[in-house]
Amino acid sequence: MSLLPLDDVPAPASPRSPLRSPGAARLVTRVLTLLPLLLVAVWTAVDRRAVWDGAARLATADPRWLLSAALCTALGWVAAACVRQGALPERLPFGPLLASQFAAGAANHALPAGLGAHAVTLRFLQSRGIPPARATASLALYSLVKPLAKTLVLVVTVLACPDLPPLGRLLPDGWTLLLAVAGSATALATAALLLTFVRSLRRPASDLVRTALIDARLLHTRPARVLALWGGAAAMPVLQATVIASVGAALGLPLSWAQVVLAFLAAGTVAGAVPAPGGIGPVDAALVVTLVGFGAPMDISTATVIGYRVIAVWVPLLPGALVLSALAHRGVL
Structure with missing residues (x-):
């Protein structure tokens, strides 16, 4: 029996990773494409009554104010894209960035505390070649x-x-403040314990902090980035409050624009400790309470908040899910 030279012996074939096989890649793409639509169906099934009531009330509202609310909603995505660009030294193409933020708005209603929007943005930045850190x-x-x-x-x-x-009239009671403080303290303590006992997290955390400090110092030497970052961040709550004020004006809410802005900011602060998806639920209840605290009738306040959710959340949800699916299908996310 003749022996083959060592160089002529064929190397054993390396097993193909199931995650890198073409079939698995197509399956993942299909899942990412259909998942946003599935989430829309779930949210519609859960809150179908609120959507129906809000749509019925908006049908009798002043269409000019509703158009103003829709315009401010669209400007909110532009402001979000400006903040994302302002937080990064590299220049991003504004069109795809705006599309990613529109899609992120749909994803934000699937996970609490803005994790859905962050996940979409992170995938977009990685697709543009931005280093993970x-x-x-x-x-x-x-x-x-x-x-x-x-x-x-x-x-x-x-x-x-x-x-x-x-503002004292809008402050929450002692138990609500205690819950918010306890939640913040628990989050900080958990992070400290993880960094103390899980060594594998220390280096990524230190790299993240170092990169964030370097980038923050660099960004604040560029006036365009400072304007995009801080101007966009200040415009976002103002635009959201203007959407509520426009819907309220369409329904006859007897409050000024400044009162609605203050009510929205106070409600967001009170309910910010509750990690609900997209802020739906706790922010809605807190916003109704603050509007009533300023002297608005309960029925009009409730109708205003429901109408705001319909225009700012439900109407863009399906188009946002379709954009999210398209971006995932094309490999942008």
């Missing part, structure tokens, strides 16, 4: 700037409108 740092900067800018808008609103009711 820098992409994650931009998400962290985005999450930090938004509440800071929202607080600044709240302070400016209070200072610019001294005739508004005192």
Whole structure:
């Protein structure tokens, strides 16, 4: 029996990873394409009564104010895209970035605390060749700037409108404040314990913090990035409150624009500790309470919040899911 030279012996075939096989790749693509549509169907089944009631009330409202609400909703996606660009040194194509934020709005209603929008944005940034550490740092900067800018808008609103009711009327009770403080403390303690006892997390965490600090310092030396980051972050809550004010004006809500802005900011602050998908539920209840606290009737306040959800959430949900599916199908996400 003759022996083959060692160089002529064929190497054993490496097993194909099931995740890299063409069949598995097509299956993953189909799942990512159909998942947003499935989530839309689930949300419709869960909140079908609210959607129906809101649509019925909006059918009798002033269409000019409803058009204003729809326009401010669209401008909100533009503001979100500006903040995303402002949190990153690299220049992103505005068209695909805007499409990703429109799709992120649909994904944001599937996971709490904005995780859906962050996941879509992270995939988009990675597809544009942004390193993972820098992409994650931009998400962290985005999450930090938004509440800071929202607080600044709240302070400016209070200072610019001294005739508004005192904020003490809108503060939650002691148990709600205790729950919010306990939730924040639990999150910080959990993060500290993970970093202390899980060594594999220390280096990625330190890289993330270092990259975030370097990028934040670099971004704040560029006026265009500063304007996009802070201007867009301040415009987002103002546009959302303007949507509510427009819907309220269409339904006869007896409150001024400044009162609605303050009510929206206070409601978001009170309900921010409850990680509901897209803020649906806790923010709605808190917003109704704050509107009533400013003197609006309960029925009109409830109708305003439901109408706001229909225009800002439900109407864009199906188109957003279709855009999300298209972006996933084309490999952008």
